[in-house]
Amino acid sequence: MNARRAVLALVLLFAGAAAQAAPLRVGSKNFTESIVLADIVSLEAQRHALTIEHRKALGGTRILWRALQEGSIDLYPEYSGTLTRELLRGIKADADLATIRAALQVQGIGVSEPLGFEDSYALGMREDIAARDAITTISDLRVHAQLRFGLSSEFLDRDDGWPGLQRAYALPQSPRGMDHDLAYRALADDAIDVIDLYTTDAEIPYYRLRVLTDDRHYFPAYRAVLLFRLQALRDTPALQSTLDALAGRIDVAAMRAMNAEVKLQRHPERAVAATFLGVTETTTAGDSRVRRIAQRTLEHLGLVGVSLILAIALALPLGILAARRRRLGQVVLATSGILQTVPSLAMFVFMIPLFGIGAAPAIAALFLYSLLPIVRNTHAGLVGIAPELRESAAALGLPLRERLYRIELPLALRSILAGIKTAAVIDVGTATLGALIGAGGYGQPIITGIRLDDIGLILEGAIPAALLALLVQGVFELIEYRLTPRGLRLIARE
Amino acid sequence: MFVLDQVTLRYGARAAIDGVSVAFANGTVSAIIGSSGSGKSTLLRLLLGLEWPQAGEVRIDDVALRRDTVLALRRRIGYVIQDGGLFPHLSARDNLALLPRWLGWNAARIDARAQELSALTHFPLDALARFPAELSGGQRQRVALMRALMLDPPALLLDEPFGALDPIVRHELQDELATIFAALDKTVILVTHDVAEAAFLAPRLILMRDGRIVQDGSLEDLRERPADAFVSDFLDAQRRLPERSL
Numbered sequence: 001m002n003a004r005r006a007v008l009a010l011v012l013l014f015a016g017a018a019a020q021a022a023p024l025r026v027g028s029k030n031f032t033e034s035i036v037l038a039d040i041v042s043l044e045a046q047r048h049a050l051t052i053e054h055r056k057a058l059g060g061t062r063i064l065w066r067a068l069q070e071g072s073i074d075l076y077p078e079y080s081g082t083l084t085r086e087l088l089r090g091i092k093a094d095a096d097l098a099t100i101r102a103a104l105q106v107q108g109i110g111v112s113e114p115l116g117f118e119d120s121y122a123l124g125m126r127e128d129i130a131a132r133d134a135i136t137t138i139s140d141l142r143v144h145a146q147l148r149f150g151l152s153s154e155f156l157d158r159d160d161g162w163p164g165l166q167r168a169y170a171l172p173q174s175p176r177g178m179d180h181d182l183a184y185r186a187l188a189d190d191a192i193d194v195i196d197l198y199t200t201d202a203e204i205p206y207y208r209l210r211v212l213t214d215d216r217h218y219f220p221a222y223r224a225v226l227l228f229r230l231q232a233l234r235d236t237p238a239l240q241s242t243l244d245a246l247a248g249r250i251d252v253a254a255m256r257a258m259n260a261e262v263k264l265q266r267h268p269e270r271a272v273a274a275t276f277l278g279v280t281e282t283t284t285a286g287d288s289r290v291r292r293i294a295q296r297t298l299e300h301l302g303l304v305g306v307s308l309i310l311a312i313a314l315a316l317p318l319g320i321l322a323a324r325r326r327r328l329g330q331v332v333l334a335t336s337g338i339l340q341t342v343p344s345l346a347m348f349v350f351m352i353p354l355f356g357i358g359a360a361p362a363i364a365a366l367f368l369y370s371l372l373p374i375v376r377n378t379h380a381g382l383v384g385i386a387p388e389l390r391e392s393a394a395a396l397g398l399p400l401r402e403r404l405y406r407i408e409l410p411l412a413l414r415s416i417l418a419g420i421k422t423a424a425v426i427d428v429g430t431a432t433l434g435a436l437i438g439a440g441g442y443g444q445p446i447i448t449g450i451r452l453d454d455i456g457l458i459l460e461g462a463i464p465a466a467l468l469a470l471l472v473q474g475v476f477e478l479i480e481y482r483l484t485p486r487g488l489r490l491i492a493r494e
Numbered sequence: 495m496f497v498l499d500q501v502t503l504r505y506g507a508r509a510a511i512d513g514v515s516v517a518f519a520n521g522t523v524s525a526i527i528g529s530s531g532s533g534k535s536t537l538l539r540l541l542l543g544l545e546w547p548q549a550g551e552v553r554i555d556d557v558a559l560r561r562d563t564v565l566a567l568r569r570r571i572g573y574v575i576q577d578g579g580l581f582p583h584l585s586a587r588d589n590l591a592l593l594p595r596w597l598g599w600n601a602a603r604i605d606a607r608a609q610e611l612s613a614l615t616h617f618p619l620d621a622l623a624r625f626p627a628e629l630s631g632g633q634r635q636r637v638a639l640m641r642a643l644m645l646d647p648p649a650l651l652l653d654e655p656f657g658a659l660d661p662i663v664r665h666e667l668q669d670e671l672a673t674i675f676a677a678l679d680k681t682v683i684l685v686t687h688d689v690a691e692a693a694f695l696a697p698r699l700i701l702m703r704d705g706r707i708v709q710d711g712s713l714e715d716l717r718e719r720p721a722d723a724f725v726s727d728f729l730d731a732q733r734r735l736p737e738r739s740l
Binding site: 388389391392393394395396397398399402406407410411485486487488490491 | 542544565566567568569571573575576577579580581582583584585592593596625626627628641
């Protein structure tokens with residue numbers, strides 16, 4: 001019963017955290033620069049005696065933007081071009097800060113003065129390949145249809161990304177979507193020719209890349225700014241002095257250097273941020289790997305355990321209902337089937353407006369995913385009972401309830417447990433995505449590892465996740481064996 | 495005890511039971527015979543409220559069968575089907591105890607009744623701990639019979655109870671059943687397609703065809719005064735061993 005206790009403890013922990021006097025919650029996107037900026041804000045704010053909680057590496061722009069709108073974070077670093085092109089409607093791409101500020105104010109969101117540097121989107125190629133084909137501008141790409149594009153998924157989808165760029169330059173290539181941090185590796189390995197990049201990326205000099213000139217001035221200015229909830233500023237007026245202190249403070253060279261320190265020299269973001277601000281960072285006595293993994297395990301088990309228990313509580317009655325009423329059953333099965341087709345990351349993002357960020361939306365998403373296997377197997381198990389047994393039970397004169405508990409559920413038990421097992425194993429895998437919306441778990445080292453191109457870190461999440469999946473499988477098989485009545489095991493053996 | 499009054503049950507266009515009226519008096523033993531699909535099993539299922547007629551009425555002890563009272567009525571009828579219908583996840587003892595336990599019997603009372611019945615059916619007492627999968631076909635059928643008799647119901651309905659048994663066990667069980675019927679004084683209705691078996695166990699034979707009763711009488715009636723040619727055909731179709739040649 002230790003697992004149950006752990007789950008309970010976790011639930012209480014979440015509840016407790018919610019009840020505490022809220023610190024200022026700073027968010028960052030899942031890329032190095034955003035995390036470094038958020039750490040700089042955090043450290044600067046601490047100098048102004050504010051309590052800060054940094055919710056690190058929360059996936060992409062959409063997730064941060066929604067979390068800010070919905071109030072589960074108070075502040076995060078953003079870029080002006082992203083605001084004008086992607087997040088705000090009916091505003092010109094080159095709108096000035098005053099216009100942007102006015103548009104944001106309507107939504108209860110404020111924007112700081114620019115931090116000092118621009119980080120534009122650009123397209124880049126390996127210097128040697130670009131020289132071979134004499135490509136210096138984006139327009140030059142038009143006559144080289146054979147070039148392979150590997151673009152970050154967010155860039156591919158965003159209005160200010162590939163769709164607009166392709167229209168503006170009439171580019172003939174059809175790009176493949178991939179993770180930005182992996183794209184550099186692919187480029188170096190000559191698996192692709194052209195990638196999107198951020199002009200402050202440390203990898204540009206490191207991999208000897210040529211940044212292609214945006215000769216039609218498609219990309220707007222991407223000045224780094226901080227977005228914050230106006231309510232947070234009202235609640236914590238001291239935040240203003242933090243914002244003032246950072247205005248114009250970071251230039252392109254400094255930002256690129258910091259990115260390089262993190263990505264190429266593997267220094268922790270927070271340490272890099274501290275050095276930049278000239279503060280001594282109180283080093284949290286380096287968490288041992290074992291403790292880190294233990295912490296992640298607890299988080300991961302919490303996500304899986306709570307979502308699974310909730311799913312069983314709903315799916316079991318639904319499955320029974322579906323088996324009892326055929327028409328309704330079809331509707332129930334179809335609905336839970338449709339839920340299963342929602343791509344997992346999208347499901348997590350959909351939960352943000354309802355549950356904010358952190359463990360709650362992740363649990364909600366996993367809960368929805370767990371429904372189908374359990375509902376379907378409960379239904380199949382009950383419907384699969386031999387009609388003569390069902391009828392024998394009825395002919396005895398036992399009431400419906402009694403038949404369900406004493407005959408039908410025991411006979412369907414194996415199928416039901418198999419469904420729960422499937423749900424649990426799927427949950428263990430899918431829960432790794434929870435890290436993208438701040439739920440922690442094994443996904444945390446995986447996404448950080450991908451970002452920093454650190455295989456060791458990736459394995460630190462991937463191996464325990466795989467082991468946990470195996471363990472869950474094993475435990476459920478044991479439960480299945482223990483709970484299956486001996487009379488049924490005898491039949492299976494025959 | 496049982497009365498079917500102008501009962502019709504259709505599955506789509508096909509009438510499984512077609513305007514049947516028949517009565518079974520208290521303490522009598524009857525056999526319903528006929529080929530498969532003739533409606534003989536359906537007739538039993540109507541008496542148990544496992545099927546409901548579109549027309550006509552089923553009465554038990556002069557009270558029309560209703561959905562809200564059917565559960566209590568079923569407990570007054572023992573029902574045994576082919577291969578027993580025992581619950582595979584319960585031991586033989588738990589199969590017997592299922593209903594009495596729900597009715598609030600204590601363990602001692604259940605055990606006493608099980609002991610009584612195992613003597614009656616010649617079922618070894620220590621085998622009650624076994625699961626259905628660990629029992630032979632004949633033993634399963636005995637447990638099913640015990641389960642049907644646990645509450646000592648006034649009626650016993652048997653649907654092809656020997657259908658899945660090999661000839662020797664079948665023969666043995668038929669003998670025992672005849673003794674049990676004679677000892678218990680219950681209203682018994684046996685469904686079978688085997689005329690010899692029916693005639694051995696029941697003085698009254700009811701021959702069905704296409705959802706109707708073709709003839710209702712003793713074996714002698716059916717043999718000597720067949721209602722139509724089908725009755726003779728059905729009786730003649732029972733294969734006998736060839737005469738031994740000298």
